Amino acid sequence: MEYKFIKGIINALGCQNVLKVDFSPKKTCNFDCIYCIVGRTTKWTMKRTEFYPVEEVFSEISNYIDHNGTVEYVLLTGSGEPALYSGFGELSEKIRINFPNIGIIAYTNGTLLNRKDVQKEFANCNVLGCNLNSVYDEEFKRICRPLKDVRLQDTLNGLKEFSKHFKGILKFDTKFVKDLNDTERNVLGLIDYLKEVQPNNYTVISKKYKGQELTEEFTSFITETMKDLPFPVELYL
Numbered sequence: 001m002e003y004k005f006i007k008g009i010i011n012a013l014g015c016q017n018v019l020k021v022d023f024s025p026k027k028t029c030n031f032d033c034i035y036c037i038v039g040r041t042t043k044w045t046m047k048r049t050e051f052y053p054v055e056e057v058f059s060e061i062s063n064y065i066d067h068n069g070t071v072e073y074v075l076l077t078g079s080g081e082p083a084l085y086s087g088f089g090e091l092s093e094k095i096r097i098n099f100p101n102i103g104i105i106a107y108t109n110g111t112l113l114n115r116k117d118v119q120k121e122f123a124n125c126n127v128l129g130c131n132l133n134s135v136y137d138e139e140f141k142r143i144c145r146p147l148k149d150v151r152l153q154d155t156l157n158g159l160k161e162f163s164k165h166f167k168g169i170l171k172f173d174t175k176f177v178k179d180l181n182d183t184e185r186n187v188l189g190l191i192d193y194l195k196e197v198q199p200n201n202y203t204v205i206s207k208k209y210k211g212q213e214l215t216e217e218f219t220s221f222i223t224e225t226m227k228d229l230p231f232p233v234e235l236y237l
């Protein structure tokens, strides 16, 4: 069978045997992050849409699991922000009910998690990765280049609220890019924010942009300030 939504088996968010499922047209997002590996955003939206019928996506997942080796997790992703798929809740629910031994993973920019309906749908995830590059508007806009309707404060509030009730594994990551979000106030602000959220894991990644890397002074500052946080931290600087 030729698959339209199934993108193969990968490792993701520390999990192995992850079936990657992509359910949105390339590239649908409300950000246009400087470092995005999917490419530039071509479909800008904040509106949740059923890009493809849930039944069609689920039938591929089901077929793949029935005919192929071990699948331990399903990664529900889009070529962009997965919460923009309005079928996310129904699809994750179908997987949960029909394949109770398979975990559900998603990775989000968190912008829609201030909505109760999205919080409820993402509660189906066993592992959720959230990208958060800044707690300050200036740095946030420089690295994420969001749609003008995106409000950073709403995202921060939504993620914090969601984290209080989420039963799965919650992982956060920050990508730092030179001259965009590499300010000391941002590092300190992220730390303060994450101390309230208490993620299960936090990963910090340095991203090279236009040949520029973070300064040694800044990476040392990160290493020093993040050495005793009350949650596990992984640094890739």
Ligand code: SF4
Pocket (backbone or CB within 6 Å): 029, 030, 031, 032, 033, 035, 036, 037, 038, 041, 079, 080, 081, 109
């Ligand atoms: S939020 Fe994700 S998909 Fe959207 S532009 Fe940023 S990295 Fe790319």
